Amino acid sequence: MNRIVGCVSLATIAACSAPPQERAHDRLSPDEIVSGSVFLTAETRALQADDFANPGFLWVDRGEALFSEAPQTGPACVSCHADGLAGVAATYPAYDSDTDTVLNIEGRINQCRAKHQGASSLDYESDELLSLTAYIANQSRGAPVSVDTSGSARAVYEEGARYFRTRRGQFNLSCQQCHTENWGKRLRGDTLSQGHGNGFPAYRLEWQSMGSLHRRLRDCDMGVRAEPLPYGDPLYIAVELYLAARADGLEVESPAVRR
Ligand code: HEC
């Protein structure tokens, strides 16, 4: 029997095709929280699952090397973090009392460079920052996402939630309309996922590269013809915190492979 597959009819960006067979996500209940990998083809899922074939591991390996390399101005990361950082990325973004801000892993790395290494900030989306972030995120692979949104982080969480629900761009669409109300449906060449950040940094075939969560968010904002925020923008960090709270309990998958 042919299944009737839902399509997103989002004005001019609508696109719809009905895959012939039942897909992995067809039997999910509406309130089930699942990773974006569930919505990919079997080939892409297999690429992610194979640590030797998964191109994201090139960045993880480079990150491991950078972690033990001392900059001229101070000690190497490893000299203070000899036991590694297992499970840490699953708890980020997190409030930092030193700066009275919420930091994501990228921000925390740059904070350590400034405070503990006397070194300059690494540029967002530079190979070095992506590599260190991937190396640290990978040490949380399999750990459940669990962020603290209480106390000083609360207002930032609320700000992220607001961004998620606000319609924007020429298409006048919110994150929520695509990723909460229409996941599982087809849009352009993709099946809409629930929009979780647990796979990032991730290797995207379209990018032919590793990319941060903020790069993905910029693509989503540009997809609705809205002005994207700059990399590392506090508002994107707020969205990142909201996404992590929304994905509570989902396992970290970085480095994920995505279409
Ligand atoms: C017009 C629909 C649309 C809107 C609006 C949209 N996205 Fe997306 N988003 C997509 C598509 C398509 C993808 C790629 C396939 C997928 O994972 O859903 C994607 C991917 C993602 C991913 C990566 C998921 C993964 O597992 O790889 C995240 C995170 C995400 N979006 C968050 C957001 C946020 C936050 C917003 C609002 C700022 C937003 N999106 C707005 C369509 C949308």
Ligand code: HEC
């Ligand atoms: C001189 C010691 C020192 C060096 C070098 C150092 N760190 Fe740190 N790091 C710390 C301390 C101490 C903390 C706890 C927060 C603080 O006081 O800044 C920390 C916290 C962190 C955290 C967050 C841990 C958590 O549980 O929240 C991460 C991630 C991290 N460092 C990564 C790095 C990376 C990557 C480098 C190298 C670029 C680095 N650190 C270099 C001392 C160091």
